[in-house]
Amino acid sequence: MATATLRHPIIRHTAAPRNFAGLVRAIEKAQASGLKRISMRFADFIIKPSKYEGKMYVFSHEKELNQWGTMSNKYLGWITSNATSLGEVSLIQAVESAAADPYAAAKVYGQETGQCSCCGRELTNKLSIELGIGPICREKFGL
Ligand SMILES: [Zn+2]
Numbered sequence: 001m002a003t004a005t006l007r008h009p010i011i012r013h014t015a016a017p018r019n020f021a022g023l024v025r026a027i028e029k030a031q032a033s034g035l036k037r038i039s040m041r042f043a044d045f046i047i048k049p050s051k052y053e054g055k056m057y058v059f060s061h062e063k064e065l066n067q068w069g070t071m072s073n074k075y076l077g078w079i080t081s082n083a084t085s086l087g088e089v090s091l092i093q094a095v096e097s098a099a100a101d102p103y104a105a106a107k108v109y110g111q112e113t114g115q116c117s118c119c120g121r122e123l124t125n126k127l128s129i130e131l132g133i134g135p136i137c138r139e140k141f142g143l
Contacts, residue, residue: 001060018092020056020098021081021118023047029142030118040102040141041117042109044083044094046073107132127128 013128023040039048059073066072077085080094081094086092086100095114098105106117110132114123123129131138 003013009034018079018082018084019096020079020084022101022102023053023079024056024081024099025093026102026141026143028138033139033140036043039118039120040106041113041115041120042094042098042105044091045076047079049094050078056080056092058086102141103133103138106138106141106143 009098026040027038027047031049039046041061044061046061048059050057056079058076058078058079062074063071064074076091077087079086084092084095086095109115109117110123110128115121116123116128116134116137117132118141119134121134123132123134128134133143137143
């Protein structure tokens with residue numbers, strides 16, 4: 001029994017490697033296309049570029065009063081391609097899952113809310129509704 005335990009050690013207190021590359025890539029693609037005010041909305045969170053290269057900020061859909069006295073989305077933490085400051089496991093998993101297939105996650109959001117994941121506009125025409133995202137946003141974000 002002892003050798004079996006050694007062959008399958010449980011590693012604790014080690015940050016697991018993360019993979020958020022798909023989301024970082026989509027945001028960077030949108031930045032490279034010259035788009036301003038970039039964000040991607042998903043069921044449980046919103047991603048926006050930070051001023052730091054390769055680092056994206058994660059916000060809640062929930063709004064709160066900010067330091068300037070206006071309402072803004074609650075900041076949750078940041079992600080890079082392979083690291084995060086997020087602490088809540090279920091949220092990390094939701095972000096990783098969206099990163100694994102950003103288009104699929106954007107489409108789910110679009111079909112559930114009727115809004116484009118990227119620009120937040122209502123999906124009105126047949127193609128947008130079918131795609132679950134605006135076709136121009138889809139191209140700009142490389143989805
Ligand atoms: Zn859009």
